[in-house]
Amino acid sequence: MDMHTVVVGTSGTTAEDVVAVARHGARVELSAAAVEALAAARLIVDALAAKPEPVYGVSTGFGALASRHISPELRAQLQRNIVRSHAAGMGPRVEREVVRALMFLRLKTVASGHTGVRPEVAQTMADLLNAGITPVVHEYGSLGCSGDLAPLSHCALTLMGEGDAEGPDGTVRPAGELLAAHGIAPVELREKEGLALLNGTDGMLGMLVMALADLKNLYTSADITAALSLEALLGTDKVLAPELHAIRPHPGQGVSADNMLRVLAGSGLTGHHQDDAPRVQDAYSVRCAPQVNGAGRDTLDYAAVVAGRELASSVDNPVVLPDGRVESNGNFHGAPVAYVLDFLAIVAADLGSICERRTDRLLDKNRSHGLPPFLADDAGVDSGLMIAQYTQAALVSEMKRLAVPASADSIPSSAMQEDHVSMGWSAARKLRTAVDNLARIVAVELYAATRAVEIRAAQGLTPAPASQAAVAALRAAGAEGPGPDRFLAPDLAAADTFVREGRLVAAVEPVTGPLA
Numbered sequence: 001m002d003m004h005t006v007v008v009g010t011s012g013t014t015a016e017d018v019v020a021v022a023r024h025g026a027r028v029e030l031s032a033a034a035v036e037a038l039a040a041a042r043l044i045v046d047a048l049a050a051k052p053e054p055v056y057g058v059s060t061g062f063g064a065l066a067s068r069h070i071s072p073e074l075r076a077q078l079q080r081n082i083v084r085s086h087a088a089g090m091g092p093r094v095e096r097e098v099v100r101a102l103m104f105l106r107l108k109t110v111a112s113g114h115t116g117v118r119p120e121v122a123q124t125m126a127d128l129l130n131a132g133i134t135p136v137v138h139e140y141g142s143l144g145c146s147g148d149l150a151p152l153s154h155c156a157l158t159l160m161g162e163g164d165a166e167g168p169d170g171t172v173r174p175a176g177e178l179l180a181a182h183g184i185a186p187v188e189l190r191e192k193e194g195l196a197l198l199n200g201t202d203g204m205l206g207m208l209v210m211a212l213a214d215l216k217n218l219y220t221s222a223d224i225t226a227a228l229s230l231e232a233l234l235g236t237d238k239v240l241a242p243e244l245h246a247i248r249p250h251p252g253q254g255v256s257a258d259n260m261l262r263v264l265a266g267s268g269l270t271g272h273h274q275d276d277a278p279r280v281q282d283a284y285s286v287r288c289a290p291q292v293n294g295a296g297r298d299t300l301d302y303a304a305v306v307a308g309r310e311l312a313s314s315v316d317n318p319v320v321l322p323d324g325r326v327e328s329n330g331n332f333h334g335a336p337v338a339y340v341l342d343f344l345a346i347v348a349a350d351l352g353s354i355c356e357r358r359t360d361r362l363l364d365k366n367r368s369h370g371l372p373p374f375l376a377d378d379a380g381v382d383s384g385l386m387i388a389q390y391t392q393a394a395l396v397s398e399m400k401r402l403a404v405p406a407s408a409d410s411i412p413s414s415a416m417q418e419d420h421v422s423m424g425w426s427a428a429r430k431l432r433t434a435v436d437n438l439a440r441i442v443a444v445e446l447y448a449a450t451r452a453v454e455i456r457a458a459q460g461l462t463p464a465p466a467s468q469a470a471v472a473a474l475r476a477a478g479a480e481g482p483g484p485d486r487f488l489a490p491d492l493a494a495a496d497t498f499v500r501e502g503r504l505v506a507a508v509e510p511v512t513g514p515l516a
Contacts, residue, residue: 005029006104008111008126010037012312013104015304018209021129022101028126030111030119037113038122041320045116048326049075049191056328057195057318058116066417079194083160086153086198089138094151094429096166099137101206102148103129103155105311106197112314115196116326124159124187131182132168133158135175137203143413144334144424147315148203151425156197161186192318200315201334207428208307208341212300214435215344217502218442219297220515222351223256224504225445226289227263228467229358232452234272234369235282237264245290252297255516257290262512263470268462269453272369283367285357292354296347303340310337334424338407341427348434349396349403352441356396359389359445362452370459375451375482382485385448388492392444395437402434443495446504450474454481466511473507474498 004024006017009031020026030038048055054069061068061078070078107125110117135158141150157163161176179186187193230237240261245254264270281287318328363385365373376384406427412419450471453463463471475481478494498504509515 007031008034008108010034010112012112012314013108014311015209015212015307018101018104018206018311019213021104022097022206022210025132028104028107028129030122030126034111034113034122035119038111038117038119041113041116042118044320044324044326045192055318055326058191058326075191076189079189079191080160082194082198083153083156083189084162086149087157087163089141089150089154091139094137094139095432096134097210098203098207098432099134099151099155100129101210102137102151102203103135105202105206106152106155106200108311109200109202109314109316110196114314114319114321115316116192116320117196118190118193121159121187121189121193121197124184127182127184128158128179131178131184133175133178133182133184134166136164136166136172139429142203142425143411143418144201144204144338144422144426145332145420146317146414146418147199147332148201148334148425149198151203152198152200156189156194159187159197160189196316199317199332201310201332201337201424202315204334204337204341204424204428205307205310207432208303208337208344209311211341211344211428211431211435212304212307214439214500215300215348217505218348218435218438218499219256219293219300219351220259221446221499221502221504222355222442223259223289223293223515224263224466224470224508225355225442225449226256226286226293226358227260228449228453228470229362229445230260230282230286230289231264231267231269231463231467232362232368232371232449232456233282233286233358234269234456235286237261237267237270239282239287240264240290250291250294250298252301253290253294255297256293259512259515260290262515263466263508264464265466265512267464267467269456269464279369283357283361285354285361289354289358292350296351299343299347303344306336306340334422335407338422338424338427341424341431342403342405342407345399345405345427345431345434346403348431348438349399352396352399352438355441355445356389356392359385359392359448362448363389368452371452371455375448375455377482377484384485385451385488388444388447388488391492392441395441395444399434399437399441402430402437406430439500440492440496443499444492446470446474446499447479447492447495450479451482458482466508469511470504470507473503477503
């Protein structure tokens with residue numbers, strides 16, 4: 001476990017801190033300012049709880065049941081009941097890193113001092129994260145409005161010492177046993193606290209932050225594979241000239257073109273259009289790679305802006321305002337996050353699609369400008385990478401289905417009180433699948449392009465130094481080069497891991513310098 005410590009204050013958190021806690025086990029501490037803000041807000045809630053007038057979330061029921069005033073002796077039971085009843089998720093467990101992000105981001109909002117939660121509840125949330133205790137959260141149960149209700153409820157249930165959770169050793173046990181084993185006392189929830197633990201966009205936001213981290217690596221990797229494919233197809237790098245991209249100044253387009261140009265520096269394969277098979281222009285999938293990759297990069301940048309705003313937000317209902325008011329609001333609605341989750345699924349699908357088109361071109365002897373059919377050693381006896389492209393095509397088709405926006409849907413709930421919802425959790429779940437698939441698609445193009453580059457080298461042409469570095473690193477990672485047919489799945493799995501872990505980018509950067 002990484003002993004790096006993330007300090008949670010009153011003003012939100014960063015994407016880097018989310019990843020550190022969710023994926024790398026960073027420890028969490030509350031700042032002194034956060035503890036002070038928590039205590040001050042709690043005094044306001046306690047004062048309101050003592051008044052005879054009903055206050056939503058403090059002395060009333062919830063959602064469509066908000067009209068009932070709850071007497072003081074029933075309020076602790078009310079808070080327990082909202083957690084128990086809302087912990088109604090179904091389906092397979094979601095990933096540990098998602099649950100840790102969910103817990104950390106709820107703690108971020110609690111620490112803002114706008115929720116009215118007691119300091120000891122916030123500290124227990126931090127204690128769970130630091131102990132490596134991960135609540136069992138299920139795939140289905142959030143409509144992305146009124147918060148990620150069921151997922152957050154399963155986390156709150158663990159705070160109460162109820163339900164199931166996974167210990168640091170990976171074993172699922174009753175939560176009460178895990179808390180006792182780590183010396184953590186279960187929380188007895190008081191007015192507003194149950195509601196405050198459930199009312200946020202934390203699950204969809206955590207998945208957005210992690211998807212952005214993964215996609216940043218995959219877009220740089222895809223710039224590299226596009227350059228390798230251009231090189232293997234004896235394409236021209238003239239279309240990457242900065243002056244061409246300066247006259248259409250989309251930032252991502254210029255970045256992708258520069259990345260590709262750096263990878264191709266010193267290549268002896270580019271610029272053969274007027275050789276034996278003259279071409280005026282390369283195909284769109286080769287020539288327009290910077291435009292497609294760049295548009296995706298710009299979408300990532302916009303999504304990062306939205307994520308940054310949400311990371312700085314305090315999402316709860318009702319909220320405690322600095323002037324002492326406790327006001328209902330709609331800030332829990334997940335629309336801003338849901339939209340960008342869907343945008344990312346769209347651009348990821350298109351990136352996968354253009355990667356697959358270049359792969360298919362590398363394998364087709366009629367369009368590859370001198371490469372053997374399917375990059376096979378002895379075509380006819382060997383099938384080469386024919387079925388690797390089938391697998392890639394199946395992944396691309398799945399990506400297109402995953403690109404259908406979840407946020408365009410809405411289904412009413414809570415007796416029509418919650419009559420328009422964001423479906424942001426669903427958008428986040430399908431984006432995680434899309435990101436996984438995109439890594440595989442890029443890996444197949446890498447595998448085909450490196451084989452093609454090696455075949456060109458055997459034909460007497462000299463690949464770029466960066467291309468040679470990529471080939472050498474991929475081969476060292478266990479994905480073999482040209483030769484007779486062999487069991488291909490392990491090679492593709494090795495290429496997938498190589499791309500996913502950022503090793504492709506790391507392999508070429510000593511030659512190219514840092515890539516964006």
